[in-house]
Amino acid sequence: MSTVTPPLPYRVAETRTETADTRSLELVPAGRELPPFAPGQYAMIYAFGVGEVPISVSALHGPYGGLVHTVRAVGAVSTALHDLRPGDTVGLRGPFGTGWDLDAAVGQDVLVIAGGIGLAPLRPVVHAVLDRPDAYGRLGILVGTRTPGDLIYQEDVERWRGRAEVGVTVDRPGPGWQGPVGVVTTLLDAFALRSDRTHALVCGPEVMMRHTARALMGRGLAAQRVQVSLERNMRCATGHCGHCQLGPLLVCRDGPVVGYDRVERLLAVREL
């Protein structure tokens, strides 16, 4: 049985500004190291004196060999993490949660669909698939953001264009934007989805994930072929406190990544 262990000190090796409110941090162990993370798993990151929040791993190995996390400043703790500088220290617990089930997708097309900061937990999936191109079929990467300036990992996305079918759409185009405008599901029309051999991995705001899952199912993809990453408020990360309960699931332990067939009905229920 998992227990709550004290956080290990990690040092910020590098920070990278992604957008106006989002930054990536590469963290290296200041002493003992946590076990390896898998794509889709998250760490509890403790900003000393402020608090601890769950943040997904957004790259398994940064330039310094450390874990990369991408943080959007939305409240006290995430702002404290966002504002960290190289050399600062945080406390880290993990790895926690279920990762993306990439084994299920071996030999099949992988379709990554992200909304906003939801691209962060999916970036390690893109890395994993691009590292083993022979193991998978086509790779589709569809991203929706609010404005062109809100797209995280812009350089990565440009690089991926040569090796995957990439689409980026925005809700509000700025001057000079030449790309698609509209919700992310509109990009599905340009992706020739093979419903019998595709696994879709979806992460974004919950409404976006439900809408996307339904659009995929409308195109013949079975709910079992759709994985979503849930974002419920969580505290202990070890299935003890019940903070993140969703029906029979404790998102911190049974999630965050779950098959849509398991949560379809739970997500539509109010105040569960």
Add this chain to the structure above:
Amino acid sequence: MTELPPPLDLLPLVQRERLLAVGLDVSFPAGTRLFDEGGEADRFWLLRSGEVALDICVPGRQPEALIETLGAGQLLGWSWICPPYRWHLGARTVTPVEATEFPATDVLALCAADPELGYALMRRFIEVVAGRLQATRIRLLDLYAPHGSGPP
């Protein structure tokens, strides 16, 4: 050729052929104004490649406010189906576009002569319009804004 991208590929084969018989293959360079808001809505297009921007005039705002883009595999134009048969939005090609163009009078005549085709086609268009309505509702939520789904 009876191949049609979604959403028309689901029409039964015979009807697909009949519909395609009235379609014209067209191409437009980037920056072509396809129609203006308020103009007579007398046709629709099935986009095969390229990107089209839908826009609306807002006083004092230049260029027009861009609402949404449509691309390969999508239907452009449904204002020809219902009164007042005027375009609700304007449309301009963002990139070179290849499409099949369907004149509304021909298609409506086909539908009148073959109600089964009319029914199947209207169902496809309802699906398209419902999809766009749903997408619009979702964009109204401004989900990616901080606290996008509402105040905390």
